[in-house]
Amino acid sequence: MSVTVRVPAKVNVQLAVGAARADGFHDLANVFLAVGLYDEITVTPADALRVTCEGPDAAQVPLDRTNLAARAALALAERYDRDPRVHLHIAKDIPVAGGMAGGSADGAGALLACDTLWGIGAPRGELLDICAELGSDVPFSLVGGAALGTGRGEKLTPLEVGGTFHWVFAMAERGLSTPAVFREFDRLAEGRDIPEPVASEALLDALAAGDPDALAATVSNDLQPAALSLFPELADTLAAGRGAGALAALVSGSGPTTAFLVRDPGSAESVAEALRVSGTCRTVRVATAPAAGATVL
Numbered sequence: 127m128s129v130t131v132r133v134p135a136k137v138n139v140q141l142a143v144g145a146a147r148a149d150g151f152h153d154l155a156n157v158f159l160a161v162g163l164y165d166e167i168t169v170t171p172a173d174a175l176r177v178t179c180e181g182p183d184a185a186q187v188p189l190d191r192t193n194l195a196a197r198a199a200l201a202l203a204e205r206y207d208r209d210p211r212v213h214l215h216i217a218k219d220i221p222v223a224g225g226m227a228g229g230s231a232d233g234a235g236a237l238l239a240c241d242t243l244w245g246i247g248a249p250r251g252e253l254l255d256i257c258a259e260l261g262s263d264v265p266f267s268l269v270g271g272a273a274l275g276t277g278r279g280e281k282l283t284p285l286e287v288g289g290t291f292h293w294v295f296a297m298a299e300r301g302l303s304t305p306a307v308f309r310e311f312d313r314l315a316e317g318r319d320i321p322e323p324v325a326s327e328a329l330l331d332a333l334a335a336g337d338p339d340a341l342a343a344t345v346s347n348d349l350q351p352a353a354l355s356l357f358p359e360l361a362d363t364l365a366a367g368r369g370a371g372a373l374a375a376l377v378s379g380s381g382p383t384t385a386f387l388v389r390d391p392g393s394a395e396s397v398a399e400a401l402r403v404s405g406t407c408r409t410v411r412v413a414t415a416p417a418a419g420a421t422v423l
């Protein structure tokens with residue numbers, strides 16, 4: 127018997143970052159939007175806890191107990207006194223270390239898959255608590271749709287989305303480490319007053335209205351200067367997408383994936399093609415948003 131769960135990637139349409147806290151994390155106003163690129167996690171009873179991974183980026187995924195899927199299975203087994211000996215297989219389509227929360231997706235997916243396999247039926251609040259222990263982005267991977275994340279991004283308020291948004295994503299030649307990007311943010315912020323992070327009302331209205339022009343006018347990412355400082359070539363990718371007619375071009379989260387908001391499926395294809403021939407990225411994907419959160423198939 128096995129259980130498979132499908133989990134979406136995310137883009138941050140607003141990422142407002144506050145000053146570093148005493149615990150090293152940063153308070154955020156993090157507006158998450160789930161996008162239709164997915165990992166699938168399949169869990170099967172086994173003789174030992176084991177993780178395998180397939181997909182174009184599989185070689186970069188750790189298969190030991192640092193893998194977020196393994197950590198999720200162990201955390202749930204511990205809390206509900208279950209046998210953690212399972213085989214977790216990840217069919218990975220979300221780029222690794224790309225700022226699209228692929229590892230978080232696998233953590234949330236493994237949690238829901240094990241909860242189902244073991245017949246626990248844990249309350250949603252319990253699952254969200256375990257997600258928050260695994261990582262700041264993991265709760266959102268479970269719920270999907272759109273949400274405002276406060277605290278370090280783990281405290282979620284669901285948001286209304288009034289239509290389908292069309293996106294193009296350009297994957298970079300190499301990854302960027304999330305802690306390194308936050309450190310670079312701190313370095314660039316030295317000597318400046320950092321305001322409290324606050325969600326933009328205009329951006330929340332644009333999401334609720336399903337209006338791509340209004341959303342394009344309000345997207346923002348405070349980590350973008352830090353990501354560009356560590357990976358200056360991303361400016362060329364952003365320029366290529368803008369030049370091809372994207373309504374907005376931004377770094378996704380801590381990057382280095384770049385995200386392009388477009389008006390409709392036709393412009394998605396033309397922006398994607400322009401990015402492919404620009405020679406400024408590794409691969410290009412088209413996706414729509416919002417996407418549902420972790421779902422048992």
Ligand SMILES: C[C@@](CO)(OP(=O)(O)O)[C@H](O)COP(=O)(O)OP(=O)(O)OC[C@H]1O[C@@H](n2ccc(N)nc2=O)[C@H](O)[C@@H]1O
Pocket residue numbers: 138141150151152153154156224225226227228230260261262263264277278279304305308378379380381
């Ligand atoms: C930046 C964001 C935006 O959604 O995502 P990515 O672009 O990495 O996908 C998130 O805040 C990443 O969340 P996640 O990848 O779960 O991070 P965590 O495992 O909780 O933390 C990794 C490290 O990032 C830094 N970190 C993370 C979240 C936060 N609010 N403040 C931080 O300073 C800390 O250095 C921490 O040790």
Ligand SMILES: Nc1ncnc2c1ncn2[C@@H]1O[C@H](COP(=O)(O)OP(=O)(O)O)[C@@H](O)[C@H]1O
Pocket residue numbers: 186187188192193194195216221222223224225226227228229230232233302304380381
């Ligand atoms: N299941 C997993 N899938 C991908 N990466 C994982 C996983 N578990 C742990 N990691 C580690 O987390 C790091 C961040 O990966 P990922 O979540 O894909 O990117 P991001 O945090 O930029 O969205 C990777 O470099 C990898 O070492």
